[in-house]
Amino acid sequence: MIHFDQVTVRYEDTAEPVLREVNLTVEEGELCLVVGHTGVGKSTLLGAVNGLVPHFTGGTLFGRVTVDGRDTAEHPPRELADVVGVVGQDPLDGFVTDTVEEELAYAMEQLAVAPATMRKRVEETLDLLGLADLRHRALHELSGGQQQRVAIGSVLTAHPRVLVLDEPTSALDPTAAEEVLAAVTRLVHDLGVTVLLAEHRLERVVQCADRVIHLPGDGRVVSGPPAEIFRTSSIAPPIVxxxxxxxxxxxxxxxxxxxxxxxxxxxxxxxxxxxxxRPAPAPDPALLLKARGVTVAYHGVPAVREVDLDLRGGEITALMGRNGSGKSSLLWALQGSGPRKAGTVLVPATDGGEDGDPRKLSAAAARRLVGLVPQTPTDLLYLESVEQELDQADAESAVGSEAPAAREILDRLAPGIDDATHPRDLSEGQKLALALAIQLSAAPRVVLLDEPTRGLDYRAKEQLIAIVDDLAAQGRAIVISTHDVEFVARAADRVVVMAEGDVVADGPTTEVIVASxxxxxxxxxxxxxxxxxxxxxxxxxxxxxxxxxxx
Structure with missing residues (x-):
């Protein structure tokens, strides 16, 4: 179905090829898991399957890639749309209509499929992915798992023979991730669809894979049965x-x-x-943030309901809950930039002055008290190069003895990123690492991280744990909103679980997560x-x- 013959991919601004002399054959009906550390070329490998590499990304592709007998060098992505369906890391980025039914029909409209056939395929896809009850719902109203299933359905209606998924569960809670993977597995076993799936959270998907394609980082690709590859691979899930x-x-x-x-x-x-x-917390830690009765509502609909929360120095708190439970809304309310319908947020003064509400302070002053890295790290990236972003962060943060330089933090999270690279050209994991470096360079007393492990491999997560450990050792309070249970087990002292805007559990990590x-x-x-x-x-x-x- 997919054949790579001596494929090498080189970009103009890289000294070494991203892929080097790759020979790979993927048979029909295989579910292949593509693994490797951040930045080793997984997205390039996936992009070569439908011609995005090099037709859209640039660079030079040597060798030959064929999909269902079509040479991608001779067929640009639009001529492969009926054979290869691609779902990116963020489904919202790919939506072009307003409702579920319209989104499922859009690809077929572009391929000039007959109306009667379109209607039939939409109904089949709604049933196949369990979306029939959502057909008239607005896309922005759906949960993360529902959006991901719609994104998969929107390419399935074209009846592709190959499905390419780039981190399909990275933004999903465990239950939603299981729903998406169950749908993908059904496509493989019931319809014989060939699936290439790249994912950093291997613990979620490794049991589903027929084969593992491992990119060690030197341009090579190693392929084989999962148990065989993971026996010696440089990256592996906890079970392995x-x-x-x-x-x-x-x-x-x-x-x-x-x-x-x-x-x-x-x-x-x-x-x-x-x-x-983790080390036992210091006795009687300082109270760094006190929230009482925090309520957030959008268009009259409550997202956070009268939440009380104390954050203490040296404590790492994990904020968990299903997609849409109110985690992000709570973080933005604590940081001061987000809406707050009711309640108070106070950061106790350290110099004997009055307590401060981040909402009432200037942006620079608030950032030194409470720093937040959002789910979409590109929201913080607006300059032309990585070097400019880092220099600007250091200038705004007035880097001193308390805080490491932004470049030092970045090198710990994602080493090897060139200063001249444009931030938008980085991988998703590298963008997140850069945004983290920018925010952490200000050394805020309270650090809020919204899904910081999205796009990070296990090695980068260990570096992130080391950084938040250092911040906690300095007496700062850290809150990490995440669906990554393995990360929480290693990093958090405390877990707060939200559901429908309420805090439903709050306690030591061992007690909360083992009970669930x-x-x-x-x-x-x-x-x-x-x-x-x-x-x-x-x-x-x-x-x-x-x-x-x-x-």
Missing amino acids: ELGRAAGWSPLPLSIRDARRAAAPLRTRLAGTTPPPV PVFAPQAAKILSPLPYLTVAQAASAFPRDETDPAR
């Missing part, structure tokens, strides 16, 4: 990391298989106490009922067997 540490063979890729393999391990670990994931089958990390599910949250905790407690170094 635990299997490696425990010496399991073959490597389990599902919770069910891992629990079966872990039965002897659970027996050996019974009665042991896992080491703490939705939010529990993979290690907790595999080793339950033992109180382990992370692979590192479990590995540190493995009994040493001198005859088996793997253990």
